[in-house]
Amino acid sequence: MLTLLAVPLTLLTIQQPGAIAQRLAGRVSPNVAALVEQLGTAGSARGLPVDPLIQKAIEGSAKGIPDDRVAAAVRRVATLLDTAAAALREGGLASDTLAITAGAFAITAGLSANDITALARVGARPQALTVGLRVAGTLAALGVPPAENIALVSVSLRSGKPAADLLLLPADVESEVAKGLTPAAAAAGLSRAAAAQARHGPPPGHGQERPHPPAPPHP
Amino acid sequence: MSDHDFHPLVKQLLDGDLTLAELPAELRAEGEEALRLLAAADRTPVSMPAVTWRVMAALERRRRRIRPWLLAPALAIAAAFILWIWPARLTAPPPLVTVRFVLVAPDAKAVSLAGTFNQWDAHATPLVRAGATGVWTATLSLPAGQHQYAFVVDGQRWVPDPGAPAVDDGFGRRNSVLTL
Numbered sequence: 431m432l433t434l435l436a437v438p439l440t441l442l443t444i445q446q447p448g449a450i451a452q453r454l455a456g457r458v459s460p461n462v463a464a465l466v467e468q469l470g471t472a473g474s475a476r477g478l479p480v481d482p483l484i485q486k487a488i489e490g491s492a493k494g495i496p497d498d499r500v501a502a503a504v505r506r507v508a509t510l511l512d513t514a515a516a517a518l519r520e521g522g523l524a525s526d527t528l529a530i531t532a533g534a535f536a537i538t539a540g541l542s543a544n545d546i547t548a549l550a551r552v553g554a555r556p557q558a559l560t561v562g563l564r565v566a567g568t569l570a571a572l573g574v575p576p577a578e579n580i581a582l583v584s585v586s587l588r589s590g591k592p593a594a595d596l597l598l599l600p601a602d603v604e605s606e607v608a609k610g611l612t613p614a615a616a617a618a619g620l621s622r623a624a625a626a627q628a629r630h631g632p633p634p635g636h637g638q639e640r641p642h643p644p645a646p647p648h649p
Numbered sequence: 650m651s652d653h654d655f656h657p658l659v660k661q662l663l664d665g666d667l668t669l670a671e672l673p674a675e676l677r678a679e680g681e682e683a684l685r686l687l688a689a690a691d692r693t694p695v696s697m698p699a700v701t702w703r704v705m706a707a708l709e710r711r712r713r714r715i716r717p718w719l720l721a722p723a724l725a726i727a728a729a730f731i732l733w734i735w736p737a738r739l740t741a742p743p744p745l746v747t748v749r750f751v752l753v754a755p756d757a758k759a760v761s762l763a764g765t766f767n768q769w770d771a772h773a774t775p776l777v778r779a780g781a782t783g784v785w786t787a788t789l790s791l792p793a794g795q796h797q798y799a800f801v802v803d804g805q806r807w808v809p810d811p812g813a814p815a816v817d818d819g820f821g822r823r824n825s826v827l828t829l
Contacts, residue, residue, distance in 0.1 A: 457768070488768055488769050489769045489824075490819075490820060491769075492770065492771060493769075493807055493820060500820075502819075503818075503819035506819055507819070532795065535816075538817065564795045564828045567816075568795075568826055568828045597828060597829065
């Protein structure tokens, strides 16, 4: 049985280095390419995605960043992927490269490993969780504090909303912020509305319509 | 002796599908006789030409050496092949979403878009200036997912999208974020 597992995993692992070198050829310096290949091969053997490392190396080179700083940024991305993977495992999700990438992005945007674990513990399917992590990262980038952020994304994931509705949360928050609310207040209001809708169901004749955003503050 | 001589239930007895006790009482004698003949046949030496005998014996030894676990490497290679093929064949590509990028840059001579969707190629996606307004636009079809990007003004200046959330790019600048 071990042979059954070991051979495919080995074959999958050894096909990565060629793919990494091919994508980096002519785009980054040999030193950076070697680092990405080393980190990517080691990471993929642990079930981590390679693409974020490649992207960061190419990005740094395209922006004219010196090699040592590109290398540092690539190493940081590798650490973030490890942290996100561990946080997701802690939350009960086995290796899923898209979720790990989304988790690493969310941490970059300002969330913590504990926040990632909290979202994983909601128990959403990996695909929904991946969208939730991307949205949480985007909300963090918009300035929504972690507590309100995780509360809003968690209640939305628990309600089983389609991905399209989750993806609208940042726009909903921006809309409320444009009316004068802070990002925290906007997210908290949307959370309350979503929780109320989950308890009582959607308004008659509205099917799975999105929750009403909170009212803007009185002047 | 041919097995056609026996009752169908006795044939099942010879095949091991039934036991003697399961045979109807009137067939038990026939069954016992059939088993006796079978046992005698099994013990009867069979004379075979020497070469044929050795070949058959060798084949028999070879057949006996086969063990199920020896199939594991073959199955593993098959599994590896399937795992290698599946992602390419069975993973549906994410749906495309049309996105319009806009930057107001009246003084710019050229504006382009670089990001994760075009391998950060500053020349791959130029924006078009709308008349003399200083509004630069580009409309792209991007796969659903998360993208980071920046505008590149006059081929040198990397500018985050003022209308989009942004995150630290790890190089002391900001990347805009697009979640589709």
